[in-house]
Structure formats: C-alpha cells, structure tokens
Amino acid sequence: xxxxxxxxxxxxxxxxxxxxxxxxxxxxxxxxxxxxxxxxxxxxxxxxxxxxxxxxxxxxxxxxxxxxxxxxxxxxxxxxxxxxxxxxxxxxxxxxxxxxxxxx
Numbered sequence: 001x002x003x004x005x006x007x008x009x010x011x012x013x014x015x016x017x018x019x020x021x022x023x024x025x026x027x028x029x030x031x032x033x034x035x036x037x038x039x040x041x042x043x044x045x046x047x048x049x050x051x052x053x054x055x056x057x058x059x060x061x062x063x064x065x066x067x068x069x070x071x072x073x074x075x076x077x078x079x080x081x082x083x084x085x086x087x088x089x090x091x092x093x094x095x096x097x098x099x100x101x102x103x104x
Contacts, residue, residue, distance in 0.1 A: 014092070057079075
C-alpha cells in the first residue's frame with residue numbers, strides 16, 4: 001500500500017514531468033502524448049487526463065500551443081515546451097536526484 005502511494009506520486013501525480021520530457025524532443029499532440037507515455041514509460045493515462053495536465057501546464061506557462069499544418073493535420077493542436085517548462089523540468093529532475101541521494 002505504501003509503495004503504491006509512492007508510485008502514484010512519482011508517476012500519475014507528476015505526469016507533467018513525463019510530458020515535458022517528451023515535448024523536449026519535439027512538439028506533439030495530446031493523443032500522441034498519451035500513446036507514447038504508455039509505450040515509453042508504462043503510464044496508461046486516459047487521453048482526457050493528458051488533456052487536463054496539458055491545460056494546467058499551458059496555464060502555468062510550461063508549454064505553448066502550436067498549430068502547425070506542416071506537422072500533420074491543420075486542425076490539430078501541437079504542444080511545445082517553453083523555457084519556463086525546461087527550467088521546471090530541470091528543477092524537478094534535480095529534486096528527484098537529491099531525494100535519491102538523501103535516501104541512499
């Protein structure tokens with residue numbers, strides 16, 4: 001039970017870290033993000049959950065929306081990481097690394 005809570009905190013409750021990691025590679029659309037989260041990280045987040053996290057990330061200025069018809073369908077929203085998002089991601093990684101060091 002304690003382990004499951006920890007796993008949820010480090011994955012589902014911090015989905016923004018995983019999404020940012022993906023968006024550092026290239027802009028993506030929400031459905032694509034959901035599928036890659038599952039294949040790469042083993043996180044099966046519902047597409048609606050991905051949209052909610054993306055909306056919050058956009059509100060916080062961590063990502064921006066790009067509508068780029070050269071990347072695919074013209075009506076599709078693509079998400080890209082902002083500088084603020086990159087900085088938050090690096091801070092998050094640093095916190096996790098420091099926590100692991102303290103526990104070792």
